[in-house]
Amino acid sequence: xxxxxxxxxxxxxxxxxxxxxxxxxxxxxxxxxxxxxxxxxxxxxxxxxxxxxxxxxxxxxxxxxxxxxxxxxxxxxxxxxxxxxxxxxxxxxxxxxxxxxxxxxxxxxxxxxxxxxxxxxxxxxxxxxxxxxxxxxxxxxxxxxxxxxxxxxxxxxxxxxxxxxxxxxxxxxxxxxxxxxxxxxxxxxxxxxxxxxxxxxxxxxxxxxxxxxxxxxxxxxxxxxxxxxxxxxxxxxxxxxxxxxxxxxxxxxxxx
Amino acid sequence: xxxxxxxxxxxxxxxxxxxxxxxxxxxxxxxxxxxxxxxxxxxxxxxxxxxxxxxxxxxxxxxxxxxxxxxxxxxxxxxxxxxxxxxxxxxxxxxxxxxxxxxxxxxxxxxxxxxxxxxxxxxxxxxxxxxxxxxxxxxxxxxxxxxxxxxxxxxxxxxxxxxxxxxxxxxxxxxxxxxxxxxxxxxxxxxxxxxxxxxxxxxxxxxxxxxxxxxxxxxxxxxxxxxxxxxxxxxxxxxxxxxxxxxxxxxxxxxxxxxxxxxxxxxxxxxxxxxxxxxxxxxxxxxxxxxxxxxx
Numbered sequence: 001x002x003x004x005x006x007x008x009x010x011x012x013x014x015x016x017x018x019x020x021x022x023x024x025x026x027x028x029x030x031x032x033x034x035x036x037x038x039x040x041x042x043x044x045x046x047x048x049x050x051x052x053x054x055x056x057x058x059x060x061x062x063x064x065x066x067x068x069x070x071x072x073x074x075x076x077x078x079x080x081x082x083x084x085x086x087x088x089x090x091x092x093x094x095x096x097x098x099x100x101x102x103x104x105x106x107x108x109x110x111x112x113x114x115x116x117x118x119x120x121x122x123x124x125x126x127x128x129x130x131x132x133x134x135x136x137x138x139x140x141x142x143x144x145x146x147x148x149x150x151x152x153x154x155x156x157x158x159x160x161x162x163x164x165x166x167x168x169x170x171x172x173x174x175x176x177x178x179x180x181x182x183x184x185x186x187x188x189x190x191x192x193x194x195x196x197x198x199x200x201x202x203x204x205x206x207x208x209x210x211x212x213x214x215x216x217x218x219x220x221x222x223x224x225x226x227x228x229x230x231x232x233x234x235x236x237x238x239x240x241x242x243x244x245x246x247x248x249x250x251x252x253x254x255x256x
Numbered sequence: 257x258x259x260x261x262x263x264x265x266x267x268x269x270x271x272x273x274x275x276x277x278x279x280x281x282x283x284x285x286x287x288x289x290x291x292x293x294x295x296x297x298x299x300x301x302x303x304x305x306x307x308x309x310x311x312x313x314x315x316x317x318x319x320x321x322x323x324x325x326x327x328x329x330x331x332x333x334x335x336x337x338x339x340x341x342x343x344x345x346x347x348x349x350x351x352x353x354x355x356x357x358x359x360x361x362x363x364x365x366x367x368x369x370x371x372x373x374x375x376x377x378x379x380x381x382x383x384x385x386x387x388x389x390x391x392x393x394x395x396x397x398x399x400x401x402x403x404x405x406x407x408x409x410x411x412x413x414x415x416x417x418x419x420x421x422x423x424x425x426x427x428x429x430x431x432x433x434x435x436x437x438x439x440x441x442x443x444x445x446x447x448x449x450x451x452x453x454x455x456x457x458x459x460x461x462x463x464x465x466x467x468x469x470x471x472x473x474x475x476x477x478x479x480x481x482x483x484x485x486x487x488x489x490x491x492x493x494x495x496x497x498x499x500x501x502x503x504x505x506x507x508x509x510x511x512x513x514x515x516x517x518x519x520x521x522x523x524x525x526x527x528x529x530x531x532x533x534x535x536x537x538x539x540x541x542x543x544x545x546x547x548x549x550x551x552x
Contacts, residue, residue: 011329012361018328021358028351029344094344100309101341102359103331103404250326253310 022112052145071146088176097254121169129162167231178241181248258285266315275301277462286436293459335404337395339411343383362403388415446534482526497539
């Protein structure tokens with residue numbers, strides 16, 4: 001029997017086009033991915049603004065400095081990073097079976113998703129940098145408040161700050177991608193094992209640090225490297241998570 | 257004849273459950289092939305294997321001459337519409353149709369619009385808010401308008417009414433005539449699609465029990481009707497696929513007869529009637545499960 005002559009031809013669309021198309025598929029949901037997080041962050045900002053205003057009008061000028069110092073540790077903007085982890089989980093989990101039905105390979109799906117996450121990281125890092133600069137320029141929105149220009153994101157020049165935000169977003173996106181890949185591959189059983197293992201490892205490491213008395217050393221490492229240094233080191237776990245995600249997805253099957 | 261699907265010795269186990277057991281068959285280019293069988297017969301698993309969504313336990317699959325698993329050049333020519341298709345969160349119907357052309361080179365937007373009208377699909381609605389029938393219609397539109405060289409429909413019309421189902425059959429045949437392609441159609445509504453099919457594969461408990469041209473399959477059995485004594489005398493030692501009787505009348509379905517035998521039946525005052533594909537499959541799946549129980 002003869003096999004169709006077109007059988008062994010290469011794919012008509014190039015690998016890059018296929019990957020970009022997967023990114024376009026993800027970015028179809030513009031509202032959820034590009035707008036909604038800013039709206040939520042805007043709401044958090046408004047609540048913070050209210051608090052700053054109350055503090056500014058209630059505290060005597062002598063105590064202001066202390067209050068502003070304390071606000072340096074505000075975690076109000078942390079929400080957006082955790083949200084991006086959830087976005088990554090959702091994007092992988094909800095789009096995987098759909099993309100396979102459209103004849104996308106697992107590899108192209110994962111690379112296209114990764115491209116989406118890198119683009120979103122750039123987009124949100126840019127936004128956060130602009131807000132942080134604005135916060136600095138306006139003296140904490142005229143109230144001495146701090147939400148974006150805080151100690152965790154302290155990194156000298158605006159460009160360095162942008163790099164820091166970018167690295168932080170990449171970390172959360174790819175940890176989310178790897179987590180989603182565990183779920184897509186092994187479902188809830190995989191999640192149970194994954195989180196149990198994660199808890200054991202975390203507790204184990206904490207115990208090791210306590211037992212060997214190395215907490216001061218670890219704290220020293222963080223202060224020594226500074227926020228940007230730590231962020232650059234985050235490339236190690238981010239890359240590991242990205243690779244793990246690809247390996248896991250390549251063996252995953254959609255739920256029937 | 258070019259072969260599009262070539263499967264040999266294919267088995268798939270999920271733990272202890274054997275979903276497919278040593279399945280072999282091939283499907284030629286530009287055929288409409290019915291993949292039929294009862295619930296749990298392994299139809300969906302087979303289609304997931306053919307589209308590279310599942311991994312085979314053993315055996316080989318060649319689609320357009322290559323394994324479909326992670327092969328972009330094969331997968332880009334496949335469209336798989338399944339009954340349980342999930343869509344990304346917050347997807348509207350229009351997003352489905354807007355994104356389809358990025359993945360299907362042969363997508364025909366004009367044809368898609370016509371089908372959207374035919375099925376009265378509300379394009380601004382979220383996919384999550386669609387009724388069962390509308391959801392099926394979205395899948396049918398993608399499957400037809402994609403014009404993929406190999407299109408799989410797995411129970412494509414759950415919840416679709418009779419009018420919409422007829423529309424699907426009509427559009428499929430019209431478009432197939434102009435743009436020939438290979439279509440694999442899995443369904444329970446065997447009689448409805450019977451006229452569409454050129455090739456029939458019937459699965460039962462993970463095994464292929466019928467594989468052949470639809471016409472051959474249909475003419476592979478006949479029903480003999482008449483007075484009980486005359487029917488019994490005529491059937492004799494022949495294997496009966498099914499036997500029914502009311503009062504002094506009997507109706508027995510047996511394997512196909514030669515023309516001499518048909519004359520003999522006429523002389524004996526018996527009536528011969530064709531067996532519908534659906535009845536034939538019911539008889540064959542019943543008898544195969546009886547054999548299975550006996551051998552177990």
